[in-house]
Amino acid sequence: MSTALASTVAKPRAARRWTDALALIVVLVGLWQILSEWLGPDVLTTPLHTVQRAVHIVSDVDFPQSLYVTSLAFASAFAISAVAGVGIGLLLGARRLAGNVMEPLMMGFYSIPKVTLYPVVLLACGLGLWAKIVFGVMHGIVPIALFTMNAVRNMPPIYARAARTYRMSPGDFARFVLLPACVPEVVAGLRIGFSLTLLGTLIGEMFASQSGIGRLLMIAMNRNETSTIMALALMLFVFATLVNMLFLAWQRHLTHED
Template structure:
C-alpha cells in the first residue's frame, strides 16, 4: 500500500514538474518576444504563432498528411529490411562473412548527402523522399540489430540447444526476446531521425509537407510560419515516440525498468 502510494506521489510530482518546465519555457518566450527589443522577425510571440496556426488551419492537415505518409512508409520499409538483414547477419556466420563488408562500406554514407543522387535516380516526387528515409532507417537498424544479436549471452543459446531446441525455437524463444529492447531503442532513434530526413528531402522540392511550410516561411520572411512548421515536426515526433514507448511497454513486460 505504501509503495503504491509512493509511486502515485512520484508520478504526480513528475507531472507537476513537467508542467512547471513548460510554463517556464513559454513564460521566458512570452517575455522576450513582448517586453524586449528583439524584433518579431527574429522571435515571433506565442500569440503570433497561435494566430498563424489559425490562419493556416485549413492547409496544415494537408502538410501533416503529406509528410507523415512519406515518413511512415519510408520508416516501415527501412526498419523491416534493417532488422531482417541485421538478424541474418548476426545469426549466420556465412551471411555475416558475405554481407557485413557491404554494410560496413555503406554505413558511413550520410543519407542527406545522397538526396541529390536519389532525386536523379527516382525523380523529385514521393519515391525519392521515401527512399531517403528508408535508407536512413535501414543503416541504423541493420547495425543496431547485428550488435544486439552479438550481445546475447551464448549460454542462453547453448542451454536451449542442450534441451533439444531447434533453430526456429531458439530464434523465437531466446534470441528475439533478448534483442527486442535494443531494437526498440534503435527504432525510437530512427523514428526521430526520419522526420529530419523527410524535411531535408522536402527542401529539395515538394508541394506539401513540413519542409514546404519551412521553405515558404523562409521565402516570404514569415518567421511565424517557419516556426509553425518546426512545432508541427516536434509535436508529431513526440507523438510517434510516445506511441513507440507505449508499444514497448506492452511487448517487453518482462524487462525490469527503473521506477519513474
C-alpha cells in the first residue's frame, strides 16, 4: 500500500519536473533569440541558424574522425580522473591527518590557471593524445577527490566501529563499507568532475592538436566564424547537460529522492 502511494505521489512530481525543465528551455531559447536580434548575427547567431549549422557540421565527412579523437581523449581522461580521484579521496578521508595536509595543497594547485602549466605538459607528453588526457585529468581529478574525501569524513562513525568489530581488512573496509556509504557524494563529485574533465580535454585540443572538436573550435575562432563556434558550443552543451542529468538521476536514486 505504501509503495503504491509513493508511486502515485512520485508521478506528479516527475511530471512537474519535466514541465519546469521544458518551460526553462523555452525561456532560454526566447532570450537567445532576443539577444541574437539585438546584437546581430555576427555576434550571436539565432537558435535556428545555430541548429542548422550544427547539422551541417555533423554531416561533414571529417566530423566523425574529430569526434572519435575527442571522445577517446576525454573518455581516457575521465576514467583516470574517476578511478584515481575516488581512490585518493578514500585514502585521504580515512587518514584524517593526511587529508588535512593535502586538502589545502590540492586547492592551491586547483587555483592555478591550468593554461600556465600547459608548456610543462607538452614537454613531458609531447603533442598528441597523452597531452590532452593529462590536461583533462588535471581539471577533473581534484573535485572528485575532494568530494570523496568529504563523503568519507561525513560517514557515520558507527560504520567504522562495526568494521573494527568484525576485524575487516583495509581493503574489505574500503570495498564493503566506505565506498557504498559514500556513493551518493562520490556520484556528485563525478558529476562535477565530468564537466571539468571535458573542459580540460577541449582546452588541450585547442592549444596543441591536429584534430578533434577543440581544434575545430580554435579554427573557427581564428576565422571569426560565429555560427560554427555557436554550433559546436551548443553540441557540447547538450552533451554535457544530458550526461549531468543522468548523473543527477543516479544520485537521486541513491539518496531515495523522488
